[in-house]
Amino acid sequence: MAIEILMPALSPTMEEGTLAKWLVKEGDTVSSGDVIAEIETDKATMEFEAVDEGVIGRIVVAEGTEGVKVNAPIAVLLEEGEDASAADAVGATSEPDPAPTAEAPKEAQARPEALSDEAGTGTQPDTGDATKAPPAPVKDGERIFASPLARRIAAQKGLDLTAIEGSGPKGRIVKADVEAAEAAPKADAKPEAAKPAAPAAEVKTAPAGMGPETVLKMYADREFEEVKLDGMRKTIAARLTEAKQTIPHFYLRRDIRLDALLKFRAELNHQLTGKGVKLSVNDFIIKACANALQEVPEANAVWAGDRVLKLKPSDVAVAVAIEGGLFTPVIRDAEMKSLSALSKEMKDLAHRARDRKLAPHEYQGGSFAVSNLGMFGIDNFDAVINPPHGAILAVGAGVKKPVIGEDGEIAVATVMSVTLSVDHRVIDGALGAELLKAITENLENPVAMLA
Structure with missing residues (x-):
């Protein structure tokens, strides 16, 4: 039986993605574990x-297609002995989707019915009874949507699909629903589920500000290039808006003298010569923050x-600038790692x-992040907290400045300005x-720090 390959959820928050590249073509044979596509x-x-083995019978979504929803069919895999016509038959009994939107690519709009009965797993077809599934039942003139496997099992067990409540996408009845009904049959009449009112806290209002049409009209007589937002830019915009609107930031600032650190760093790097490790000031900052979180565990x-x-x-996150946005890779258990191990891991994370x-x-x-713009010559700045973190440290450049020594004499020292942005819901002023x-x-x- 032909198997639908579905758009995978590659992260807990992923709702859609871009099918960047197909690494196979129609007619290619694949085995379980073969890399078949790149997903953005x-x-x-x-x-x-690939989860299963077989032959790529049909590619449903062309490479380069954006906005492909998780669990939408992207290809059809043929099992041994099946010909190409089996791929065309997949989805023949599926319910129609809502009218396609202008933004959705045609490949994603033409959605065949999934043979899988688990919404998030993708390609696990029924390999037992090959009997053709009965037609979809009708109740009060409305079609009852159920997967072919669910209809087939219900017909074999003599179950009434109109009395079963579906748990699949759009209320579709899937295998698990039929099996549950077999174990505990439902009443003949299926009451219509009352739709609960949304709690007041969840009601969302349109954000204030100018809409795209207003802005476009404002600059209609000026020459400009319109830059389309990719997924990363959209996510950054949404998260920063959320952060500034919902997190009660407050800021703490200090100047830190770096002369001892710079001297100690030079000595360590001399000892590490030839070992492929060169410690940066940022490595020391990450380690200092990790140790401080252990010394002040409430924060x-x-x-x-x-x-x-x-x-x-x-677990310390570190902002890394990339083309078009930034990442905050996380160094886990940073307090347990040596400076050299931490440095190697940070370089690897930044590169990838x-x-x-x-x-x-x-x-x-x-729980905490570091954003260092000192390398760009920035003296000081205020960083935006990355939710759900409790705080973020904004690090400026180390600059030689006149300072008053303990003996009251004026001297020159390398001073770095830092600002700690703090979520007041998590950390109070004194604790920060x-x-x-x-x-x-x-x-x-x-x-x-090495003790």
Whole structure:
């Protein structure tokens, strides 16, 4: 029986993606585990492997198609002995989808019915009874939508599909629903489920500001280039808007003297010569933040809507600029890692971030983030918290400045300005100040970080 290959959910939040590239063509034989396509999510380009073996009978979604919904059919796989006509037959009994929108590609609009009965798993067809599924039943003049496998099982067991409530997409009855009904038959009449009113807290209003048409009219007499937003840019815009609208930010600032750190770093790098490791100031900053989160454990926390989660490990995210946006790969258990191990891991994450090759678990999570613009000559700035993190440290450049020494004399020192942006729901002012003090002490006494 022909198998539909569905658009996979490659991250917990993925709702749609771009089918960037097919690595197979119609007529190619594939085995389980073969990479058959490259899928672009909002953050990365990931390889998609075949689950079953067979022959690619039909490619439903052309490469380059954007906005392909998760679980939408993208190809049809033929099993051994089937010819191409079997691929055309797939979806012949499926219900019509709503009218296609202007933005949706034609390949995604023509949606054959999935033979899989698990909405998120994709390609697990019934390989048992090959009897043709009975036609879809009708109740009160309305068609009851059910998968071919569910109709077939219901016919074999003598079950009335009009008395079964579907749990699949759009209320479709799937295999699990039929099996559940067989174990505990439902009443003859299926009452219409009452639609609960949305809680007041969930009601969304249109964002204030100018709409696209208003802005376009404003610049109609000016020459411009219109840049289409990709998935990453849309996600960044949505998350930053959410962050500034919903997170009560407050800011704590300090100047940190780097002379001891720079001297210690030079000594360590000399010892590491020939070992393929060169420590950066940013490596020390990450380590200092990780240690500080252990020293001030109450601040190692995230906002979880109706509660605060206090983390045990120090999972530190680090902002990495890439073309068109940024990633925040997470170094897990950073407090447990040596400076050299941390440095190697950060370089690897940054390299793969720029190639958009990070897996979702590598850029999701963490309780704290570091954003360093000092390398771009920025003296200081305020960073936006990346939800659900409790805080983010904005790091400026190390600049030589006149300072007053302990002896009261004026001297020259390398000073770095930092700003801690804090979520007041998670961390109060005094606690935030304690955390920033711990970060400062770690950086101004770098030898202690190795203890």
